[in-house]
Structure formats: C-alpha cells, structure tokens
Amino acid sequence: MTDAILYTAASGIARITLNRPDRLNSFNDAMHAQLREALDNVREDASIRVLLLTGAGRGFCAGQDLADRAVAPGSAAVDLGASIERNYVPLILTLRSLPLPVVCAVNGVAAGAGANIALACDIVIAAKSASFIQAFCKIGLVPDSGGTYWLPRLVGSARAMGLAMLGDKLSAAHAEAWGLIWKCVDDAEFAAHVDSLVEHLAQAPTKGLAAIKHALHASDRNWLEQQLTLERELQRELGFSDDYREGVAAFVGKRAPEFKGR
Numbered sequence: 001m002t003d004a005i006l007y008t009a010a011s012g013i014a015r016i017t018l019n020r021p022d023r024l025n026s027f028n029d030a031m032h033a034q035l036r037e038a039l040d041n042v043r044e045d046a047s048i049r050v051l052l053l054t055g056a057g058r059g060f061c062a063g064q065d066l067a068d069r070a071v072a073p074g075s076a077a078v079d080l081g082a083s084i085e086r087n088y089v090p091l092i093l094t095l096r097s098l099p100l101p102v103v104c105a106v107n108g109v110a111a112g113a114g115a116n117i118a119l120a121c122d123i124v125i126a127a128k129s130a131s132f133i134q135a136f137c138k139i140g141l142v143p144d145s146g147g148t149y150w151l152p153r154l155v156g157s158a159r160a161m162g163l164a165m166l167g168d169k170l171s172a173a174h175a176e177a178w179g180l181i182w183k184c185v186d187d188a189e190f191a192a193h194v195d196s197l198v199e200h201l202a203q204a205p206t207k208g209l210a211a212i213k214h215a216l217h218a219s220d221r222n223w224l225e226q227q228l229t230l231e232r233e234l235q236r237e238l239g240f241s242d243d244y245r246e247g248v249a250a251f252v253g254k255r256a257p258e259f260k261g262r
C-alpha cells in the first residue's frame with residue numbers, strides 16, 4: 001500500500017502532499033489518519049515556520065472518497081455527521097489554528113471538501129489549469145469543511161449561493177478575480193512560484209505572522225473596540241520579540257533582517 005500522505009520537513013518548510021492521485025486525492029480514512037499525524041508533526045516541530053499543502057498528480061483533492069459511501073439497497077446509510085466530526089472538523093480547526101502560515105498550492109481540481117480545505121488555508125495559490133467546485137449540491141449535500149462560512153465572507157452572498165447551489169466549475173483565474181484565493185499562476189511558473197513563496201515565509205518573522213493570522217480570524221467575531229484591544233495586546237507581545245528587535249535594527253542599519261521566528 002502506498003502512503004496516502006507524503007510528508008517532508010526541511011529548512012523550516014513542512015510539505016504535505018495528498019497522495020491518492022488515481023482518485024484525485026479524495027479522502028478515505030487512511031488518508032485522514034495520516035494527515036492528522038503529519039499535522040501533529042508540524043505542530044510539535046518548533047523548527048517549522050511554514051506549512052505547504054498540495055496534491056499529487058493532476059488534482060488537488062476531490063473531497064470525500066465516494067466509493068466509501070456507496071451502500072447496497074436496503075443497508076444502513078453512513079452517518080456523515082460522525083465522519084465530519086471525526087475527520088473534517090478537526091482538520092479545518094487545525095489548519096486555522098496552527099501558529100504559522102499555511103500555504104495551499106492548488107495544483108488541479110479542488111472539489112467538495114477538497115475546495116473548502118484549500119480555502120481554510122492562509123494563502124491559496126492555484127495553477128491556472130486548476131478549478132474549484134462546490135460539488136456537494138450534486139449529491140444532495142451542503143458545503144462542509146467551512147464552505148458555508150468561507151464562501152459568503154470571501155465572495156459575497158450572491159456568488160456564494162450560486163457556487164453552492166449550482167456546483168459549477170470556477171476557474172482559478174475567476175477564483176482570483178472574485179477574491180476567493182490569493183493568486184492564480186501560469187502552470188509553467190507554478191512550482192517555482194510556490195517554492196519561492198514558502199522560502200520567503202520560512203525566513204519571515206513567524207510569531208508576527210501567527211499573530212496576523214490570529215487577529216484576522218478573530219475579526220470575524222469581534223466588534224471594532226474588541227479588535228483594537230486585541231491588536232494592542234498582540235503588538236505589546238510582539239514588541240518584546242527577538243524578531244521585532246531584529247527588524248528595527250536591520251531597518252535602522254540599512255541591512256537585510258535575519259529573523260529567527262522568535
């Protein structure tokens with residue numbers, strides 16, 4: 001049996017590749033278990049300063065493996081709520097709470113939960129040939145893995161409703177134009193672009209980036225006064241960090257900073 005997840009960590013960069021290309025990297029239980037283990041490694045390894053999530057082959061991820069959901073006539077249905085509670089909810093919450101930038105390199109089609117796992121990441125870059133499909137409506141389901149949360153916030157309710165109710169394929173270029181993702185990059189330049197982005201982030205002030213992530217996510221539920229208070233407290237903490245000291249010293253000394261992520 002091949003590994004459903006490929007994991008490497010070097011030079012501050014953890015790379016997780018969804019690796020069931022013949023099934024467009026759709027999720028079965030083994031893949032969920034291996035992904036959980038890889039994410040535990042990321043959380044526990046203090047040397048990691050950026051996480052890259054991508055897919056093997058021509059797709060990024062086609063969501064749940066539907067072969068595991070087909071039931072014979074007359075037999076009991078699978079409890080999807082249990083599957084979501086066990087697998088998808090912890091995955092999304094982990095991606096959102098990791099105290100480092102999480103980059104998703106969408107190398108091909110991202111459908112169903114695959115699309116929404118991508119949108120849970122902090123910076124989403126897609127190859128021009130990639131696409132996003134809220135496929136759930138085609139099998140009688142609701143967008144999960146945060147889909148009903150991200151879509152209206154990212155693209156507005158009219159587009160969110162259309163995407164969710166029609167399940168149309170949204171090209172990477174459209175996804176960028178609609179503000180669903182950060183960037184769409186030509187296929188020929190995609191790998192180099194992603195490498196250079198994660199290399200940049202691995203040298204950046206990690207604590208500061210983690211605080212940015214925390215503050216932007218908190219803004220979904222905070223009033224302005226609460227958000228101003230949060231910014232004040234984060235700034236207070238970061239003002240004591242080694243990286244802030246280094247950033248100011250480098251600026252004043254007219255040299256490039258050397259951030260350590262502390």
Ligand code: T3D
Pocket residue numbers: 022023024026062063064065066067069080083084109111112113114133135136139141144
């Ligand atoms: O169940 C729970 O735990 C609840 C959680 C649910 C979360 C969900 O994600 S529900 C939504 C599940 N996903 C989908 O509905 C998407 C299904 N796939 C597609 O609609 C299409 O495959 C794509 C639009 C993504 C890509 O189309 P295309 O034409 O580029 O590729 P293809 O030929 O359809 O797929 C290639 C192979 O991958 C094919 O296998 P084959 O014929 O070569 O042996 C296809 O069956 C397989 N595949 C693609 N998606 C899935 C899959 N096999 C199992 N499950 C899939 N989701």
